[in-house]
Amino acid sequence: MGLGAPLLLPLLHPLFLGAAGAMLTLYTAPETRAALGSVALLKCRFNVGRPIDPAVLRVRWLSAAAGPVAQYDQGQGTFEPRLRLSEQELQIGNASLEVQDVAVQDNGTYTCEVAYGTETQMGKTTLWVLAAPRISLDQRMGGAETSLLCHVGGFFPEDMEATLLRDEQVLDGSTRSSPQRNWDGTFSLTLTYTFTPVRSDAGAIFACRVRHPALGQPLVEEFALEVPGSDRTGAAIGAVVAIVLALGAVGASGYCWWQRRGGKAACSVSKVEGPERCRLGQAVTLRCSVEGKIRAHTAVTWERTQGEDRTLIQKDGPGAAPEHQPAFPAPSRLFPGQFPGWTSTQERSKTGLTASLTFTPTVQDHGARVRCLLQPEARDSGEEPERWEIRVWAPPELSGIQVLPRWDPPDQVPFAVHLHGFYPRGIHRIAWSMDGEAWERSEPSDYAENKDGTFSATSVWRGPSRRLARPEQRVRVCVQHGPADPPIEGELSIGDTSLLRPPDVSAISWPQSVTAGRAVTLRCRITGRFPELLGGTWLRRDRGAAHAAARQDSAGHRLLPGQPAPAADGKRFVQEAGLVFTPSVRRDHGAEYTCRVEHVALVQPVAKRSAELQVRAPPDVSGIQVLPRWDPPDQVPFAVRLHGFHPRGIPRIAW
Structure with a gap:
């Protein structure tokens, strides 16, 4: 935005801001990935700055494909089949939507809409069905x-x-x-x-x-x-x-039946193949293959060890003996009793057997070790087999960048991002930047452990309010969970926040009486704006002229920019601009003055125009004289001369 002649103050500087002062804030996770038939949780959290009153809370979830699918209105909930909102979670600011038995038709974009009292916030998230x-x-x-x-x-x-x-x-x-x-x-x-x-x-x-x-x-x-x-x-x-698995398999050797003749194994068991890390909530499949001479009733049993606990994952439940199977059975599902969701399959060929173990890891599985065994072929070979270790990992979900309502110190704007649902605890790196300019790294604070064992934290960065310059400025945050993890980024456009507040400009004030030759000050009060700096100009249109012209700081006109004064919280500024000049009848009578204010939050400048100036000039009175001609002769004519007065007409002269 271009500025006119210098009037009020210097130009704006950059800054980064969010929805300051708003009681209701909301964030949604950008996306959720869920396996077909699993349970998905579409993340949506909100905060009202105080305990939540269900009587004034309304929550709606809308699907881009199907419209409204779930609603909670002042204590009453209605949901489509397989969908659920928890009233208990809503009371602590969690409006996440649970989708049970995920189907292909659930794939798509969803909107979380939260209304609290008179305030409403919305956020979008995408469910990717896999x-x-x-x-x-x-x-x-x-x-x-x-x-x-x-x-x-x-x-x-x-x-x-x-x-x-x-x-x-x-x-x-x-x-x-x-x-x-x-x-x-x-x-x-x-x-x-x-x-x-x-x-x-x-x-x-x-x-x-x-x-x-x-x-x-x-x-x-x-x-x-x-x-x-x-x-x-x-x-x-x-x-x-x-x-x-290009990530590399960590091995776990199984037992195999040993032929007593010659001490050679009749079959060989491969190492367990699995990913280096298991992403929390996503199904993982481990593989183990056996080649060689295998008896018809031989089966692979998976063993899970955690601490002192050792459990066999097999058909009849933990610790049970395997069933005898025919020589070439169809793939069989083995249902563990102790670990719901852990399933094993195995397939035989003419020369071997392949076993798979599929499970969806939780935080409680972190550190557990798994190996595959042949039963009843298992014999102690004299060596303790290696075990494949479960390493659970979950990247943080980033909320949208928000501006905190409390600014301390008042001249710095606090930006915050919430990191939710990550595991293990600890964030390797958080870096903030504005328009490509990097700032110091930020350490997360307020670590909290969630119900599922994951962690949440908050990162706060404070930027000087004088840096704010343009609506298109962007604040960015880059989060890296671990040294080898890809960065996760968030971005906030200043134009999408409520920080840019346009000023209120008062009408121009001046003295009730404007007298030629006596200095006059025109004043314009500018309040309620943010950020601090703005620009503008004074203009003057002479009587009868078609256009106004800018006034410069000169001998005839002196500009008074005034000093901006911040409110106690630093979020609003006030100042008074002035124009001083000494009016004359010929130059200033009938002229109009305009105070034009420009600010980054204004699409068009605000202009306040004065009425036409009425300049008065008192008369100069000469000394009293006696006129030479007396008419009538019996009356002496006294006279006085009045000079240079304006406007025309003398209301009263008394002798």
Whole structure:
């Protein structure tokens, strides 16, 4: 915004501000990711600065696709199926929406609207529904040709990359069907590769590799090609399903049946493969494979150890003995009694067995160790197997940047961001900046432990109020949970806050009587603005002129900018601007003066115009004289001369 001739004060400086003075503040998590069929919590928290009165509280959740889905109004709640708001949590400022048995149709954007008394705040969040794909490979022989089919099913969203490989090299010439929608909203498709194998192809490792947002790492299923008549057919590797984890698997060796003859193991158990860290609330799958001679009734049992507690995760509950199974059973679900949600599956091939353990980690699982055992084949080999350690991790959810209502000291604006739901405790780095200018790092404060064992904290940064300059200025915060974690950023535009307050400009005041030759001061009072600095000018339009012209600080006119005085809380400023001049009848009578004020919070300047000045000039009175001509002769004529008066007319002369 351009300023006119100098009038009131210097120009503005930068600053960063938020919804100061507002009693109701609200923040929502930017997004929530949830597996199909799980429970999702759409985060929405609010604060009213005092204990919450349910009688004046109203909460609504709206879906961009379906409209209103949940409502709480003065103690009464109505919800769509599978959705829930907790009245107990609402009384402590938690308006989060629980979505049970997450379905594909729940995917989308939601709005949390909180009204308290006469104030209303809204925030948006996005629920991303994820369903991990499943792979099955099939080799079909028809005459001389062989077709390899990779069926990928049960995935959501639709965006997915599937590739066929041979000996870790991408196969050219494969075809891919169009994704087909399943009954539950997920998708399925098939990749096909047809060729004519020769004997030298026997034992080649073919694989189907899938990448999908629901997978932490690519999912791969591979098998060794069988060519009829080849002497390598009998040695072909059976179907092996494995999650390829580039993060590196931490091993846990299992027991295997030892043949007494020669002291050699009849089978080998792989190390447990799993991610380096387990994200809180997201399903994790551990893998363990066994190759070699395995008895028909052998099964893999998973063991969980935490402190002094040791538990077997298997079909009949913790500590029970495994069931005998047929030689090649279908995949079986093993339901643990002690750890709800922990499930195990296993698949057999002609040459081995693959076991998987799937669970959704909680904070209580942090530090627990897992290994897989063969039962009843388990024998003490003389070595204690290594265990795979569960390392639970949850990144912080950032609220929107807010401006705290209390400014201490008053000339610094406190910006705050709330970090919620992170684990483990501690934040590696928090950095604030404004328009790319970095400020000192900030340490979080007010650590609190949440009900689920995660932590919350607040980071506060104070910026000088004189730095405020433009609505487009942006305050940014960058949070890094751990040294190797990606940064999480938040941003606040000054124009989106209520800090920029336009000034109230009074009418121009001047003395009741304006006398030529005597100095006059025109005054204009400017109050209630923020930030402190503003600009403007005085203008004058002569009588009969079409336009007003700016007045400069000169011998004829002296500008009085005045000094801004802050309120006790630093949030508002007041000052008085003035213009001093000595009027004359010829120059100033009938002129109009305008006080024009410009401020960053104003789209257009505020202009206050005076009425036309009425300049008075008293007469100069000469000495009394006797006129030479007496008419009539018997009366002496006395005379006095009045000079330079304005306006015309003398109301009274008394002798």
